Amino acid sequence: MGAGTSIHTTAALSWTPGSSPADTLDIRQPVCQEMAFELTSTAENSTKDWTTAYQYIEDIDDKRGYTAGVVGFVSSSGDMLQLVQQYTAEKPDNPLAAYIPGLQQCYQVGYGNAASHAAGTYLGTAFKNAWIRAANTDSVFRKVQRDMRKAMYWDDCLVQALADGVGPLGLAIHYDILVNHGVGDDSESYGGIVAAARASAGKPPSKGGSEAAYLTKLCDIRDDVLRGWGDYQTDGRSGIFRPLIAAGKFHLTGTITWSVYGDSYSFNRPDPPVDARVGSYLLRYSTTNAVGTSSSDITVTVSEPEGGDGGPGDPSLIGNLVDNFDDNTINTVLWPDNYGSPAATELGGRARVPCGPDYCAYQSAGIHTLAGSSAFVRVFPPEKNGAVSEAYASFQLTSAAAPEGTAITISVNTATGTIRFSSNVDYWEDNAVSATYDATTHAWVRVRETGGTLYWDTSTNGITWTNRRSLPTPAWVTTAKDISVILEAHRDAGTVNFAAFDDLNVPPSRPEGTLP
Numbered sequence: 001m002g003a004g005t006s007i008h009t010t011a012a013l014s015w016t017p018g019s020s021p022a023d024t025l026d027i028r029q030p031v032c033q034e035m036a037f038e039l040t041s042t043a044e045n046s047t048k049d050w051t052t053a054y055q056y057i058e059d060i061d062d063k064r065g066y067t068a069g070v071v072g073f074v075s076s077s078g079d080m081l082q083l084v085q086q087y088t089a090e091k092p093d094n095p096l097a098a099y100i101p102g103l104q105q106c107y108q109v110g111y112g113n114a115a116s117h118a119a120g121t122y123l124g125t126a127f128k129n130a131w132i133r134a135a136n137t138d139s140v141f142r143k144v145q146r147d148m149r150k151a152m153y154w155d156d157c158l159v160q161a162l163a164d165g166v167g168p169l170g171l172a173i174h175y176d177i178l179v180n181h182g183v184g185d186d187s188e189s190y191g192g193i194v195a196a197a198r199a200s201a202g203k204p205p206s207k208g209g210s211e212a213a214y215l216t217k218l219c220d221i222r223d224d225v226l227r228g229w230g231d232y233q234t235d236g237r238s239g240i241f242r243p244l245i246a247a248g249k250f251h252l253t254g255t256i257t258w259s260v261y262g263d264s265y266s267f268n269r270p271d272p273p274v275d276a277r278v279g280s281y282l283l284r285y286s287t288t289n290a291v292g293t294s295s296s297d298i299t300v301t302v303s304e305p306e307g308g309d310g311g312p313g314d315p316s317l318i319g320n321l322v323d324n325f326d327d328n329t330i331n332t333v334l335w336p337d338n339y340g341s342p343a344a345t346e347l348g349g350r351a352r353v354p355c356g357p358d359y360c361a362y363q364s365a366g367i368h369t370l371a372g373s374s375a376f377v378r379v380f381p382p383e384k385n386g387a388v389s390e391a392y393a394s395f396q397l398t399s400a401a402a403p404e405g406t407a408i409t410i411s412v413n414t415a416t417g418t419i420r421f422s423s424n425v426d427y428w429e430d431n432a433v434s435a436t437y438d439a440t441t442h443a444w445v446r447v448r449e450t451g452g453t454l455y456w457d458t459s460t461n462g463i464t465w466t467n468r469r470s471l472p473t474p475a476w477v478t479t480a481k482d483i484s485v486i487l488e489a490h491r492d493a494g495t496v497n498f499a500a501f502d503d504l505n506v507p508p509s510r511p512e513g514t515l516p
Helices: 008-012 030-045 079-090 097-109 114-123 124-137 140-166 169-180 189-199 210-231 237-246 475-479
Strands: 006-008 056-057 066-068 258-259 265-269 279-287 292-301 345-347 349-354 360-363 374-382 391-399 407-413 419-426 433-436 444-450 455-457 467-470 483-491 497-502
Touching: 030 169, 030 258, 030 265, 056 114, 056 124, 066 124, 066 475, 079 097, 097 124, 114 124, 124 140, 140 169, 140 189, 140 279, 169 189, 169 237, 169 475, 189 210, 189 433, 210 237, 210 391, 265 345, 349 360, 349 391, 349 483, 374 391, 391 444, 391 475, 391 497, 419 455, 419 467, 433 467, 455 475, 483 497
Parallel strands: 006 279
Antiparallel strands: 056 066, 258 265, 279 292, 345 349, 349 497, 360 483, 374 444, 374 497, 391 407, 391 483, 407 419, 419 433, 444 455, 455 467
């Protein structure tokens, strides 16, 4: 919780590793870190859930080559190289170790017009796929990403924010500038921006200045840099913070709302996810009685589970049900419960599900859990072919113990031209979220659960995801390891045809130099 942090015995007894006393304003507290992470994650990855970024990797055409991971490590600057070197030091036989020479070549080429070519030449699609698989399956790789974020970004911005005497909002601004502009002392990097703000008339609070004036100056200076880069947007990164400064939300207490790039978000002192609780904490608590005040310290260590205890290696995790459908033979071990007539087949490297008056589907064994995991698939919906109100392809997760018709679903209905994100009870949900279906925007679909929240996402490429809906995780989702995946199709009228599904939990590859 940070050296020197004291909380009363009552609070200590109810403390959960990674959480903070509700009334604390000490910016060293985990909740302040979590709020900063969530604010920046909405700008970086369009979601508050920063844990989804471990597997993120793409060339965003910004002259930095590949950008990846929880803080956007890049192939041109050396931080991605350092990350993989540290990963290899901790786990020598990892799948990324072979790419260290290629990362060294990318670092030598550096930032500029040649960075994309270098990444494609020296790393390529194989490296991206290896990165995604490591992020999805290896807790060591995720730990190294968190450790590098702390060593290269968080520790420095926390020290600088403490030196400035700012509160949680100021800390979040420090962190966002550092992640966005990078380490360095030049005028366009984090160190230079902070130095310029400190030297201005808007002094930091630690020097007797106004917190509002100082934070506004930080935003002004970083926006000038973004304009020079051609990256400035009025609803961009500073647009997160300026309204909060104007409203005096320096402590980020109560319900905080913001928007970035046209999307709106909110939180109220969020609990950090499980990943943020991994580590060691010094818990110092005190009590007072008639004799006086006494205190005691205890170190609490939280580790990430492996194997059958819910860690990434646990075969019961829904994310470890994998099928690329490439051998054109149904794997009856993975899919023992298929149903409907005509029967589903595997053809052309895809799961092929008849779309007719019967309900036809692939169905996996009910031996999985969605708790702390995710499942994604590429969807090819059926043509309308005379349907009146239903001609759909549906990705469903259902529990053997739950009442029939209880399921988490993402369904594409070509009869109505919609995609629907629902938590069904008795086959329906009145409050489901629907949108106009777009074959490109909604090409991939995903359901994930983390920290007690369920999310529905879509993607154009299976790599970069957009959140479409979230709600507190229904109890049945995490009660038992009895969830099955269903890939279903059905129509109410018209000519029988087919829906298809591909690459269940298989990270996609795409030609180098193409953007999602």
